[in-house]
Amino acid sequence: MAERNNMKEQILRTSGVNPLKCMRCGKCSATCPAYDEMEYHPHQFVYMVETGDIEPLLNSESFYKCLTCFACVDRCPRSVEPAKLVEAARLMVIREQGKNRLKPDDIPAQLDEDMPQQLLVSALRKYSK
Amino acid sequence: MQRIGVFVCWCGTNIAGTVDVVKVAQTLANEPGVVFSADYQYMCSQAGQDMIKEAVKKHKLTGLVICSCSPRMHEATFRKTAAAAGLNPYMVEIANIREQCSWVHKEMPIGTEKAIILGKAAVAKVNLNAPLTPGESPVTKRALVIGGGIAGIQTALDIADAGFPVDIVEKLPTIGGKMAQLDKTFPTLDCAACILTPKMVDAGQHEKIRIFSYSEVTDIGGFVGNFHVTIKKKARYVREDLCTGCGLCTEKCPQKKVPNEFNLGMDTRRAIYIPFAQAVPKIAAIDEDYCTMLKTGKCGVCAKVCTAGAIDYKQQDEYITVDYGAIVAATGYNPISMDKFDEFAYSQSKDVITSLEFERLTNAAGPTAGKLLRPSDGKHPHTIVFVQCVGSRCSGADKGKEYCSKICCMYTAKHAMLTRDKYPDTDVYVFYIDVRTPGKNFDEFYRRAVEEYGVHYIKGMVGKVTPDGDKLVVQASDLLAGKQMKIDADLVVLAAAIEPDKSARPLATLLTASMDTNDFFTEAHPKLRPVESPTAGVFLSGTCQGPKDIPETVSQAGAAASKVIGLLAKDKLMGNPCVAHSDEMMCNGCSSCEKVCPYGAITYADKEYRMPDRTTKVRRVAVVNEAVCQGCGCCTVACPSGAMDLKGFASAQIMAEVDAICK
Ligand SMILES: Cc1cc2nc3c(=O)[nH]c(=O)nc-3n(C[C@H](O)[C@H](O)[C@H](O)COP(=O)(O)OP(=O)(O)OC[C@H]3O[C@@H](n4cnc5c(N)ncnc54)[C@H](O)[C@@H]3O)c2cc1C
Ligand code: SF4
Ligand code: SF4
Ligand code: SF4
Ligand code: SF4
Numbered sequence: 060m061a062e063r064n065n066m067k068e069q070i071l072r073t074s075g076v077n078p079l080k081c082m083r084c085g086k087c088s089a090t091c092p093a094y095d096e097m098e099y100h101p102h103q104f105v106y107m108v109e110t111g112d113i114e115p116l117l118n119s120e121s122f123y124k125c126l127t128c129f130a131c132v133d134r135c136p137r138s139v140e141p142a143k144l145v146e147a148a149r150l151m152v153i154r155e156q157g158k159n160r161l162k163p164d165d166i167p168a169q170l171d172e173d174m175p176q177q178l179l180v181s182a183l184r185k186y187s188k
Numbered sequence: 189m190q191r192i193g194v195f196v197c198w199c200g201t202n203i204a205g206t207v208d209v210v211k212v213a214q215t216l217a218n219e220p221g222v223v224f225s226a227d228y229q230y231m232c233s234q235a236g237q238d239m240i241k242e243a244v245k246k247h248k249l250t251g252l253v254i255c256s257c258s259p260r261m262h263e264a265t266f267r268k269t270a271a272a273a274g275l276n277p278y279m280v281e282i283a284n285i286r287e288q289c290s291w292v293h294k295e296m297p298i299g300t301e302k303a304i305i306l307g308k309a310a311v312a313k314v315n316l317n318a319p320l321t322p323g324e325s326p327v328t329k330r331a332l333v334i335g336g337g338i339a340g341i342q343t344a345l346d347i348a349d350a351g352f353p354v355d356i357v358e359k360l361p362t363i364g365g366k367m368a369q370l371d372k373t374f375p376t377l378d379c380a381a382c383i384l385t386p387k388m389v390d391a392g393q394h395e396k397i398r399i400f401s402y403s404e405v406t407d408i409g410g411f412v413g414n415f416h417v418t419i420k421k422k423a424r425y426v427r428e429d430l431c432t433g434c435g436l437c438t439e440k441c442p443q444k445k446v447p448n449e450f451n452l453g454m455d456t457r458r459a460i461y462i463p464f465a466q467a468v469p470k471i472a473a474i475d476e477d478y479c480t481m482l483k484t485g486k487c488g489v490c491a492k493v494c495t496a497g498a499i500d501y502k503q504q505d506e507y508i509t510v511d512y513g514a515i516v517a518a519t520g521y522n523p524i525s526m527d528k529f530d531e532f533a534y535s536q537s538k539d540v541i542t543s544l545e546f547e548r549l550t551n552a553a554g555p556t557a558g559k560l561l562r563p564s565d566g567k568h569p570h571t572i573v574f575v576q577c578v579g580s581r582c583s584g585a586d587k588g589k590e591y592c593s594k595i596c597c598m599y600t601a602k603h604a605m606l607t608r609d610k611y612p613d614t615d616v617y618v619f620y621i622d623v624r625t626p627g628k629n630f631d632e633f634y635r636r637a638v639e640e641y642g643v644h645y646i647k648g649m650v651g652k653v654t655p656d657g658d659k660l661v662v663q664a665s666d667l668l669a670g671k672q673m674k675i676d677a678d679l680v681v682l683a684a685a686i687e688p689d690k691s692a693r694p695l696a697t698l699l700t701a702s703m704d705t706n707d708f709f710t711e712a713h714p715k716l717r718p719v720e721s722p723t724a725g726v727f728l729s730g731t732c733q734g735p736k737d738i739p740e741t742v743s744q745a746g747a748a749a750s751k752v753i754g755l756l757a758k759d760k761l762m763g764n765p766c767v768a769h770s771d772e773m774m775c776n777g778c779s780s781c782e783k784v785c786p787y788g789a790i791t792y793a794d795k796e797y798r799m800p801d802r803t804t805k806v807r808r809v810a811v812v813n814e815a816v817c818q819g820c821g822c823c824t825v826a827c828p829s830g831a832m833d834l835k836g837f838a839s840a841q842i843m844a845e846v847d848a849i850c851k
Contacts, residue, residue, distance in 0.1 A: 085667045089651025089652070138585075
């Protein structure tokens with residue numbers, strides 16, 4: 060339990076988000092372009108962090124699927140900023156030793172002619188340590 | 189020396205829970221002037237008041253200190269008790285040991301210490317109190333209602349029926365407000381016009397009611413019972429005494445391209461217009477922004493066709509001043525602008541509309557003669573999506589309104605149900621966060637929409653609307669199914685939040701009435717004085733005080749009227765004796781006080797004085813009009829020679845309080 064609280068605290072601290080402001084309207088998930096790729100959707104992120112149910116979030120791939128487009132942040136009527144929670148969960152995982160999903164050396168093999176520069180930058184931001 | 193009685197109230201556990209009331213009473217018993225001190229469970233109860241009266245007699249008290257709740261709550265109660273016991277009511281001081289003490293402290297020792305300090309300050313003040321007698325002022329037996337929506341109309345009718353004359357000032361060319369734009373009304377579905385227009389006609393014909401339409405209040409002076417109000421009658425370029433409302437001019441005017449605000453810009457009207465067929469007063473007005481004659485001097489068609497000779501292109505704004513005893517604010521509401529909600533594509537597609545626009549689209553007198561047709565191509569929509577809570581219940585900078593707009597759950601259910609009733613071939617979706625339908629027959633109404641009319645209620649919010657060809661792709665959450673869904677809709681209806689009319693804030697400044705952060709007028713007490721503003725003589729009716737539907741608006745309108753009638757039924761009003769007065773011998777006529785007085789209560793007079801050397805000298809000195817002075821005390825601070833002082837709040841009394849606190 061202490062561990063659980065600890066993880067919740069850490070996510071709240073890094074994100075600066077107050078999940079208690081959420082009124083469970085689902086607008087974040089309604090607006091999210093990556094919805095279908097995710098196991099846990101933005102409004103579920105908010106609820107699971109609120110209830111301290113962090114483990115499943117960290118074990119799921121969902122936070123890698125977030126495009127950091129901030130649509131949910133922009134449209135949430137209550138200024139909850141769900142993407143910041145997603146980002147905080149992501150940071151929590153990638154900050155752990157050996158948890159890199161991708162190393163810079165792996166990238167050239169996956170490059171595509173048409174890939175925009177910005178995507179590379181955000182990929183590094185997301186996948187590398 | 190005063191003989192002071194101290195009475196410490198427990199207020200049940202409200203005070204006694206955090207303040208040791210016995211210790212407070214015992215400690216204050218030792219203060220100078222105190223000859224009696226006691227505590228009691230509820231000082232404001234009959235038994236508590238009797239205890240005060242007995243103590244006054246038995247101990248020959250000359251002043252009272254009540255340690256209790258805020259003076260806003262019960263000062264008047266205890267002043268009456270004092271008067272009943274034969275004391276001057278202004279010999280009572282309240283030490284607020286509830287709101288300012290027990291409610292804000294958690295620990296008994298701290299609460300007790302502070303309560304004692306507050307009590308000592310009050311005792312120090314009463315020691316210097318002197319009996320005061322309020323002046324009397326007459327009551328002008330006429331009321332002003334600002335805003336002619338259903339709230340204003342109902343208030344005016346009720347006051348007029350009681351026999352008092354009333355004026356309605358309405359800024360538009362007709363009374364009626366938003367209700368005149370509605371089609372059918374929940375929960376009984378009677379047609380808005382059928383129940384509103386008879387009331388409009390009654391107001392128009394009532395011998396005690398005058399309607400100043402196309403008019404605004406520009407200045408308010410005076411005080412309760414004696415307001416002086418300046419009304420600007422905007423030039424409508426049509427003589428009210430001659431126009432018969434035949435409407436010929438509105439058919440012949442060649443300027444046809446004017447957006448029709450009554451239909452929310454969904455069709456056009458002429459430059460000379462009568463807002464709608466049942467308008468009261470039914471008098472044309474020329475829109476100076478569009479009239480070619482007024483802009484270029486060339487046209488004059490309406491003057492040619494008007495057989496009554498009512499057109500007057502030279503008409504000017506007219507200002508009149510009228511005296512009133514009471515003023516009612518009934519300025520209503522408007523839907524908020526959809527500019528900040530781009531995700532719903534309101535500005536991109538004509539087929540994304542607000543609910544008020546939907547009312548016009550389904551109204552027989554609306555732009556489509558009551559047929560539900562898409563604004564873009566005039567086709568019948570087969571899939572309609574309603575979105576609730578647009579701009580309501582928001583939090584954070586610039587998002588929208590923090591409050592629930594209260595009426596939209598019900599009118600959305602109404603729209604959805606009526607659509608399914610009239611056009612059973614349409615699919616109707618309502619996206620909701622919560623369905624809030626408390627009220628008589630309200631939840632039943634909503635359930636009927638679902639169970640009998642087959643409206644699809646989906647728990648979840650719409651994330652975005654994307655115009656795609658002649659469709660609107662609605663992307664939304666279905667939270668109960670746990671999916672993101674897309675609907676190809678023909679029409680999207682947004683239940684826009686409502687907000688007070690933009691003119692309410694400047695009006696509140698004129699009225700010196702207070703408002704909340706959302707610009708709704710504040711009531712004097714949220715439970716016990718809901719239709720009175722804290723400013724004496726100013727009353728509140730309808731949605732200008734908070735979101736309301738018609739049944740609630742009408743009840744509040746009647747309540748406001750009864751308060752006004754109660755005031756106008758009095759011949760004289762007791763003034764507030766705690767007013768400023770200047771010591772003429774100390775005043776040097778410098779004008780500092782006049783400059784700071786927000787109520788214009790101070791003038792100067794040249795008075796003759798016998799000087800010590802037996803000569804006579806004329807000196808300019810300040811004179812306070814006691815009927816106008818509100819006792820704010822600005823002048824006492826501004827006066828450089830210490831001549832100005834406030835009765836009941838004299839500088840010496842306040843210093844005594846400060847000394848008692850700092851001792
Ligand atoms: C889409 C929609 C559907 C609705 N359907 C229903 C329904 O079915 N049933 C129901 O019970 N309720 C319904 N309502 C609510 C209803 O419209 C309101 O409860 C009612 O109109 C409030 O009346 P009011 O007089 O307070 O305000 P308003 O109708 O706004 O009237 C205010 C009047 O004051 C005038 N005014 C404003 N400022 C000034 C000023 N400074 N000087 C002079 N005049 C001024 C305005 O021009 C206006 O005429 C609906 C509301 C909406 C938006
Ligand atoms: S920021 Fe992430 S979670 Fe939020 S809408 Fe975009 S993709 Fe979805
Ligand atoms: S949009 Fe905001 S309030 Fe609505 S469910 Fe998502 S986080 Fe909660
Ligand atoms: S101004 Fe003349 S023409 Fe126009 S409505 Fe009035 S009476 Fe008729
Ligand atoms: S009344 Fe209903 S639709 Fe309107 S803001 Fe409140 S909850 Fe939302």
